[in-house]
Amino acid sequence: MTGAIGKEKASLSMKTSGCTNVTTGRGLNFLSGKAYLIGVSIAKERRGQGLGTLLMQTSLQALQQENIAEVELSVTPENKGAIKVYAGKLGFVAKDTKIDEYGPVENRLVMMLSLDNLT
Ligand SMILES: CC(C)(COP(=O)(O)OP(=O)(O)OC[C@H]1O[C@@H](n2cnc3c(N)ncnc32)[C@H](O)[C@@H]1OP(=O)(O)O)[C@@H](O)C(=O)NCCC(=O)NCCS
Numbered sequence: 001m002t003g004a005i006g007k008e009k010a011s012l013s014m015k016t017s018g019c020t021n022v023t024t025g026r027g028l029n030f031l032s033g034k035a036y037l038i039g040v041s042i043a044k045e046r047r048g049q050g051l052g053t054l055l056m057q058t059s060l061q062a063l064q065q066e067n068i069a070e071v072e073l074s075v076t077p078e079n080k081g082a083i084k085v086y087a088g089k090l091g092f093v094a095k096d097t098k099i100d101e102y103g104p105v106e107n108r109l110v111m112m113l114s115l116d117n118l119t
Contacts, residue, residue, distance in 0.1 A: 012059050013038040035063050037073035040082075047081070053089045060090070064115040071115065074098065074108040086111050091118075
């Protein structure tokens with residue numbers, strides 16, 4: 001998914017897996033599926049204005065409508081702004097910490113959100 005909010009570029013990418021895909025009249029539905037958030041980014045000069053939260057909320061609602069049950073992501077533990085959005089604003093919970101995932105001292109905090117709990 002890639003989009004624009006106002007005149008500013010924003011992007012968000014996800015992949016789905018473990019899904020049973022059924023074709024319906026309006027396209028594909030994902031049953032009992034899980035989505036992985038790969039990346040989310042807001043233009044530097046527009047950060048801290050609620051746009052990252054809005055982009056995520058809108059995308060999570062779209063996934064929920066496609067019967068995705070759970071979303072998982074990983075984030076650098078030092079990325080306090082992203083963690084504030086994921087945990088503080090959207091309700092993601094920490095599931096695991098992967099040590100040296102992307103090389104020495106490149107730890108990743110794994111977080112998940114059940115879309116049943118989407119507010
Ligand atoms: C992560 C990102 C998408 C968030 O987008 P955003 O538009 O800035 O998010 P929001 O404005 O909705 O919320 C950010 C919140 O984090 C807070 N925040 C920002 N930096 C922070 C920090 N270092 N420590 C604590 N809180 C911080 C902001 O104050 C804001 O909270 P508030 O509304 O209560 O004041 C954006 O910062 C970004 O593109 N970062 C670079 C790419 C990136 O790191 N992506 C995540 C990879 S997993």
